[in-house]
Amino acid sequence: MKGLLGPWLVGLLSLMLSGALNGASPVQAEQFADAEMSSRYQALIAEFRCPKCLNTNLKGSDSPIAVDLRRAVARLLREGNSDQQVRDYLQARYGDFVLYNPPFKPSTYVLWLGPLVFLLIALFVVWRTVGRAKRAQVQTLDEAQLAKVLATTDARDQSPKQEPPAS
Amino acid sequence: MSRASLFVPLGLFLVIIGFGYAGFKLNDPHELPSALLNKPFPEFSAPRLADVGPDGATNAALVGREVLLGEPVLVNVWATWCPTCLAEHAELVRINREYGIRIVGLNYKDDALKAKAWLAQYGDPYALNLFDVDGAIGVELGVYGAPETFLLDAQGTIVYKRVGDVNPRIWRDELQPRLLQLEAMSAGVSP
Numbered sequence: 126m127k128g129l130l131g132p133w134l135v136g137l138l139s140l141m142l143s144g145a146l147n148g149a150s151p152v153q154a155e156q157f158a159d160a161e162m163s164s165r166y167q168a169l170i171a172e173f174r175c176p177k178c179l180n181t182n183l184k185g186s187d188s189p190i191a192v193d194l195r196r197a198v199a200r201l202l203r204e205g206n207s208d209q210q211v212r213d214y215l216q217a218r219y220g221d222f223v224l225y226n227p228p229f230k231p232s233t234y235v236l237w238l239g240p241l242v243f244l245l246i247a248l249f250v251v252w253r254t255v256g257r258a259k260r261a262q263v264q265t266l267d268e269a270q271l272a273k274v275l276a277t278t279d280a281r282d283q284s285p286k287q288e289p290p291a292s
Numbered sequence: 293m294s295r296a297s298l299f300v301p302l303g304l305f306l307v308i309i310g311f312g313y314a315g316f317k318l319n320d321p322h323e324l325p326s327a328l329l330n331k332p333f334p335e336f337s338a339p340r341l342a343d344v345g346p347d348g349a350t351n352a353a354l355v356g357r358e359v360l361l362g363e364p365v366l367v368n369v370w371a372t373w374c375p376t377c378l379a380e381h382a383e384l385v386r387i388n389r390e391y392g393i394r395i396v397g398l399n400y401k402d403d404a405l406k407a408k409a410w411l412a413q414y415g416d417p418y419a420l421n422l423f424d425v426d427g428a429i430g431v432e433l434g435v436y437g438a439p440e441t442f443l444l445d446a447q448g449t450i451v452y453k454r455v456g457d458v459n460p461r462i463w464r465d466e467l468q469p470r471l472l473q474l475e476a477m478s479a480g481v482s483p
Contacts, residue, residue: 176436189401190436193427218434220327 155199162202169198169211173223182225327434333360333367333448334432341397341421344404348425359420360448364474365394366467367442368418368458369430371402372410374438380457381414387463388417393471397421400430400438443467445474 157163167184173194175186183191183198194215201211215223227233266274328334335357343352360367368384370377388395397418399407404423411418424430433442443452452470454462 189427193431196426197428197431217327218432219436220434 155195157199157202165208166199166202169202169208170195172212172225173198173215174225176219176223328450329453331450333357333442333444333450334429336422336429336432338422338424338429341399341404341407341423344423346405348404350423355420355422357448359422360396360444361446363394363446364451364471364478365396365419365444366458367396367398367444369398369400369433369435369438369440369442371400371438372406373402376457377439378414380439380459381417383458383460383463384417385415387458387467391468391471394419398429398433398435399423400435401425401427441467443470446478 155166157166170183173183175181175183175188175191175194177188177190178186181191183194197214198211201214206214212224221227221233227236229237337354337356339350339354340352343350345351366384366387370381384395387393395417397420399421401424404425407421407423411421422429427435430436433440437455439457441454441458442450443454445451451474452466454466458467
């Protein structure tokens with residue numbers, strides 16, 4: 126049984142692996158003679174979000190617009206622009222949408238500060254809960270209070286027992 | 293546990309409902325706000341579609357940003373491979389015929405022969421068509437699909453951008469009021 130399944134498993138695994146590799150590298154990648162520029166290019170196209178396909182970066186998409194933008198990034202690098210100039214170029218044309226790392230500004234305050242607000246709420250709740258537990262612990266009874274508690278429990282014990290409802 | 297804390301789950305529920313309400317009221321997530329709004333239309337250099345021969349080459353001079361200046365203009369990004377462009381085409385023809393608005397086409401990543409045949413078949417509302425064969429002008433404009441339509445004032449500043457089709461509702465609610473405003477402004481300045 127194991128001997129029969131082996132080749133199937135290997136085939137399936139290699140199929141999955143090749144699929145994963147295809148997904149990671151675009152079909153039409155730009156080529157660079159310069160290795161350093163090539164690595165900058167790879168880093169940049171991984172950094173930007175494809176405008177058409179909501180949850181893919183430029184590197185992982187084969188949509189026509191991603192191909193165009195990769196070409197634009199390659200052109201800008203060949204023209205000697207810095208990484209930051211390439212970022213500014215794309216942001217000026219496609220807006221914050223293409224950035225996976227959005228800037229801190231009024232329209233993104235909720236995005237950046239929201240988690241902090243939730244953390245503060247959580248800390249407040251913890252503080253309240255712990256405080257209440259502490260107060261419950263330190264409640265000690267003096268003689269008079271003890272007697273009072275005992276009296277009420279005695280009284281309750283002496284009250285006539287309720288009959289179970291007749292069935 | 294105080295009585296008030298019994299309302300915490302209700303409060304959380306209302307917050308979640310609020311997020312859901314806001315989320316579903318959002319526009320199409322595919323619709324990007326234009327980063328170029330209130331900025332000048334970028335410089336470009338492109339052949340006119342009419343000058344492009346069957347081999348894709350052009351002998352005539354290229355045109356630039358100056359063809360968009362002088363009066364308010366609609367710049368419509370379109371292509372024959374785009375079904376929504378066909379859907380909006382009749383509306384562009386109507387706007388041009390009834391209101392005499394200048395419309396400049398940007399034929400985006402298209403085949404020149406097919407584009408010319410399309411204009412012959414469905415009518416040509418465009419004052420001229422720019423031919424952007426590789427989408428380079430599209431990238432300058434932040435275009436990520438077709439159709440897209442830009443409204444420019446007489447100085448070539450982008451006043452409004454529509455991603456998707458221009459339909460009678462968009463014309464009535466978005467384009468026409470802005471055009472009237474632009475005309476009123478230029479009328480106020482010129483005398």
